[in-house]
Amino acid sequence: MLRSYIAGIVVAYIIAMLGIGVYFHKRGMKDLEDFFLAGKGAPWYLVALSFFATAIGAGGTIGLSASTYDGQSITAFWSFGISLASFFVVAVLLGHKLPKTSNITIPAMLEDRYDGKTRFVALPFYILRFVSTLGAQWLAAGTIISFLLGDIITIEQAAILGALVITAYTVLGGMAAVMWTDFVQGIILFVGLWLLAILGIAEFGGVSAMTSEVTQSAPQAFDLFAMEWTLIAGYIITLVPSMLVRQGYLQRVMSARSPRDGFIGTTLNGVIGFAYIPIPLIVGAMGIVMYPSIADSQLLMPTMAVDILPNWLAGILLAALAAAVMSSGDSFLLSGASNFVEDIYLQYVTPDADQEKQQKASRVAVLGLMVLSLALALVVPGIIDLIVFGAVALTGGVLVPWLAAFYWPRGTSDAAFWSIALGAGLTVVWWWAGWFADTAEFMGLHPIFVGLPLSILLFFGISLAQEPEYEKVMAAAEKHNLDSLKQRTQQAMGEQSPTDSIVPDTD
Template sequence: MVQTVILATVVIYLLGMLAVGFYFQQKGMEDITDFFLAGKGAPWYLVALSFFATAIGAGGTIGLVAGTFESESITEFWSYGITLASSFVVAFLLGRKLPNTKNITIPSLLEDRYDERTRVIAVPFYILRFVSTLAAQWLAAGTIISFIFADTLTVTQGAIIGAVIITIYTAAGGMSAVMWTDFIQGVLLFVGLWVVAIVAIGDFGGFSAMTTQVTAVAPQAFDLFALNWTLIAAYIVTLVPSLLVRQGYLQRIMSARSPRDGFIGANLNGIIGFAYIPVPLLIGAMGLVMYADIDNPQFILPQMMRDLLPTWLAAILLAALVAAIMSSGDSFLLSGASNFVDDIYLRYLNPDASNRRQRRVSRIAVVGLMVGSLFLSIILPNIIDLIVFGALALTGGVLVPWLAAFYWPRGTTDGAFWSLAIGASATVAWWWIGYFADTSEYLGLHPIFIGLPLSIVLFFAISLLQEPEYENALRTARKHELTSLEERTLRAMDESAETYDE
């Protein structure tokens, strides 16, 4: 009876998500801006909750619980806490600028500001990033769905079911469907996990009794600083820049209906995230006492739900776990498809495609990306490890010319291209050396400490050695309504003219 209620609830929830997708399909979409950026009409609360649901996802929930259990410490906070803090940096630097941009993807905006070469070299790294991320999401979906169905489904079968459902509503409704399902899933995830934590603490006899029992098993369980400070510093250096180039997140801000909505939404995401992150940490710590002998720490959270909550509530919150996976999967699926459509199909294969053709190709790209990443996750699970360098390459190569596109009109096309090409290549090369040496930090250096400094030096050195290309910056500023960039460019042009006259 319990299992039947749980299964029925999860199935009803999944059908509801499909209904959202088809609702937005029926509303109609004029072009790929509607499909990939929700017609640039998202209000601040939709930006915030969609950003939160995408960023925290399955990794931030199930992964934090399992990580806390395995490390016997809440120091797992640092990796996700710094990521959440980074959202305030994103809000400050890009929150008011991205809503005005006219492009669908980051590589296309790089071409606007610099040249085609910069776009061409950036696209493969974004596609690799999304393939690897999606492969991880499908495996996570398979694990949880298999658990919910009491092992009547294998992890592979669960992964296929999850991938198909996510793909159907994403392909049907585009970004509008993704953002509204993320909104629903974000609320469900936030409220649901706090309920689990509060009930579990009550089962211990209160917060004080819980901490006493947990620290008896793991003395450092609640010591947030039981982590080497150098590792914390490494998180800051790698995670803060990373969020500034992660297209799947930035497209939420690009979808905002105004600069104000983009700025508020990005900041609110950070606030919501910090209010949420203690929950999986506490659940993982309590699992040290409640489930000391569990075989798979990823099952601590669903097992706690089933053991402590009424059947109806456990069923709803298990659906929230499925939501945690879906909210990341749909976002990366849509964002990756936008690179195929905008950066490859419309740029090189069929620039004059009609709006109807664009919508059709967009849906085909969503399905194709799902099939490709699902195939790789099933046939070659290690592909996730082998191409994770795609994410590192974005920070090591794309970050500098990307931010400079908004803030430094003196940057040149050669500076952008070579800083991206060599910075990304050096990051990837160092990662591969470490991979074969079985270490993530070859010679004690994280790959980002090799590629990013090279990228910075090359971009500014080459740009300063060349003639200014202010016309590129001015054209980009006016196209994308970047008022501050236009003002900087005009001021630099005036100063350059005065120097020449002298």
């Protein structure tokens, strides 16, 4: 009876999310900027909560509580907490700049700043990133939806259902629908899961009683530093840079209606994240005592919600938990589709397509990406592990020329191309070598520590060895309203110096 009640709430919740998609579809979208960037009209609070819902996903909710339970320690904080800290870095470096840009994708921006071959070499890594990530999201959604519906459908069938629902409201409403569904899901998750944690602590008789009982079973449960400092340092070095090139997240900032909204929204996302992160850690720690022999730790949080929350609240919260997976899925789906449309369809297939054809191509790209990623996840699950190196390669190759596009006018097109091609290429080769050797760190080195230094050396070395391309930089700065880059470039042109003086940001 309880499961039927919860299943009914889940179904109603899904219908409500589809309703948001229908609403924005009826409002209409005149161009790709409307579809992929919500018309660049998102206020700061929408940027913040949409960013939050996308960033937490399955890993920041169900996965983090499961990791705490399995590891008998809250040290899982570091993997997610450092990611949250990196959002403040994104806010400072890109929060004021991205809302001004006129491109939809990062590869397109790279072409404006450098050239077409730089865009071309970066594109495959973004597509691989989204295909592999989406495959994992569909399987995670299937696990949760199957549990919520009382196992009346298999995980595979639930994965298909989740993919269809997410794709439906994404196709209908584009980024506006995605951001508003994320907004609703973010509020429900934050409030509902804090209630779950508070009621769980009350079951123990208070904070002191809970911590005492948990540490009796797991002495290091609340020791944040029960982990080698080298691992923590590794998280910092790998996770912080990766956030600066994750297009699915950065398109939230691009969608902001002003630089102020972009900066405030991205900063607030980090604040909300840090206020949220104790929840899955506490739930995971409490689960050590409450469910000492649970069959699947991924279901710890849903199981606790069913056991201690009022039925109506459990239903809403469990629907939102499924939506946490969806909120990441819809973002990567839309972002990946934008690469297919702007970087492939309009670049190589039909450059002169009118707005109607562009809209149709956008929806076809969303559907096609869903089908491709779902097929890979269900038919050949191992392929997800094989192509996930796309995410690592972005940091190893794209990061340096991407940031330099905003801050260092001395960088040249050849330098950008070779730093991506060889930096990302070596990262991929190192990753593959580790995969075949069954280790994440081939020869004791993470792929980032091999590819990124090479990318840095190539970019700055080649740039300083070539003539500056200041006219190209000025054109990009004018097109994207990057005032501080324009000032830096004008100063460099006046001095004709191989290095730039620091000019305060005015973007």
